[in-house]
Amino acid sequence: MILDYCHQLLDVLTKLEELLQSSDELKQNYERRVAREVEWQAIFLGFLISSILIVWFMTEKSGMFGRVAAKTGATEVFVRMFSISFVALVLGNGIRIGSQWLWMRDYFPLGKRMVKRLFLKKYQKKENEIIKKMNQILKEEILEVPQLPEKYLNSRSLNYIIGCIEDKEVKNLSEAINLLELESQDLQVRDLIMNEKSALLKSRQLVSESQLQ
16 A cells, blocks of 8 residues: 555656656757857857958958069968968957857847847747646645655655565655655765655746746
């Protein structure tokens, strides 16, 4: 009876943890996509300015090339071309790094905040799907009045409790909880059998935050 309850609870909590992980991965992918978009903007700007600079140097107005170029030797032409390319490369790279830093901090138009808005609708649609599934699981009867303290409502702690019951180290949930608390006093063991926050608490917080938005 106790084992059946624990297995049912574990199944529900595992589903919640999988949804929490999906939500975290979605947020990370969203942030990475925004950062990548800003990076591409910076690369394009650096390339554009470098190209404009090279084209300008190739004109007569710059003084680097023109009618005089016909009278210069091949070595001097090569040195001039190399110098132009080097300056354009250094300047373009500097602009790329600088503009990326400024865009990520929203000092320029089309900065990080604006790029986020471009992808926000698609992100929110996927996030809402996760929240909807999570909300349905949170309404499960087994979670209304759980027989375990909230801090142990995660797969790590529950797997430990199930193991203790199956190995007949304890006779009931109360003894299993006492043993879990005793084992968790060892910091090295604690990370293996407990989470910082319960899956139930994290899920409720995520649902609550989504309702405030």
